[in-house]
């Protein structure tokens with residue numbers, strides 16, 4: 413990394429609850445979701461350079477496109493279009509998160525590129541609208557703060573004071589098709605999230621028990637291994653277990669990061685090929 417490199421954490425996004433409340437005329441689903449962000453994530457580094465380059469490393473590097481299909485490059489190109497800034501950039505993505513796994517890796521990478529570019533003077537730009545052009549989940553990843561997302565995910569109500577959670581993320585390596593899961597929903601008209609007033613951990617877990625991830629039943633029907641991963645989380649003491657997004661990653665809530673790390677080590681010992689990661693919703697920015 414050069415001295416000028418602008419490094420940004422691209423945190424995993426977890427849908428603690430996700431209700432599908434309707435469908436727009438254009439086919440997009442209306443959601444209500446409580447999202448949080450984690451210390452676990454990808455890493456982006458952007459440096460001004462004498463020519464453009466893009467390099468991907470990390471455990472899941474082979475699973476992402478390295479051409480213009482990568483959201484990292486789409487973010488760079490959209491920034492250039494919006495600002496007319498023509499300087500060459502060298503970008504490095506450390507891809508630590510499994511791809512297409514319900515924890516928003518691509519959206520978070522794109523948002524991290526925007527955050528890095530925002531630090532390059534003079535960079536005057538309407539960042540939230542640029543983020544939305546990259547995807548409905550990119551604005552929430554731009555702030556990376558706990559929020560209730562509505563609409564197709566772009567209407568954000570920030571939620572300060574949410575208790576820090578220690579989590580274990582588990583992905584058993586099965587692929588699930590997001591469109592197929594939405595298509596298989598029994599109903600698109602589910603009740604909205606109950607009001608979130610609780611701010612302590614026990615209250616939050618109580619609230620979570622009143623909520624759902626509406627995408628979980630169809631995902632479990634397509635990929636029963638998700639249920640096996642959830643049973644593994646329960647067997648090592650998770651207090652609460654749910655799938656994030658359209659899967660296949662599930663999270664378990666533990667009482668401390670130490671407990672989460674011990675639980676993750678046990679699951680990883682049993683299932684060395686799974687993605688298993690202890691993490692917390694508290695991280696340095």
Ligand code: ATP
Pocket residue numbers: 475476477481482483484510511512513514515516517518519521522549590657658659
């Ligand atoms: P969400 O939780 O927002 O639904 P996800 O975690 O399920 O997202 P991503 O990991 O963002 O899904 O991947 C979605 C698609 O985006 C994949 O098909 C992948 O090829 C493509 N993609 C493009 N750029 C990236 C990137 N930087 N990281 C991950 N996927 C990317």
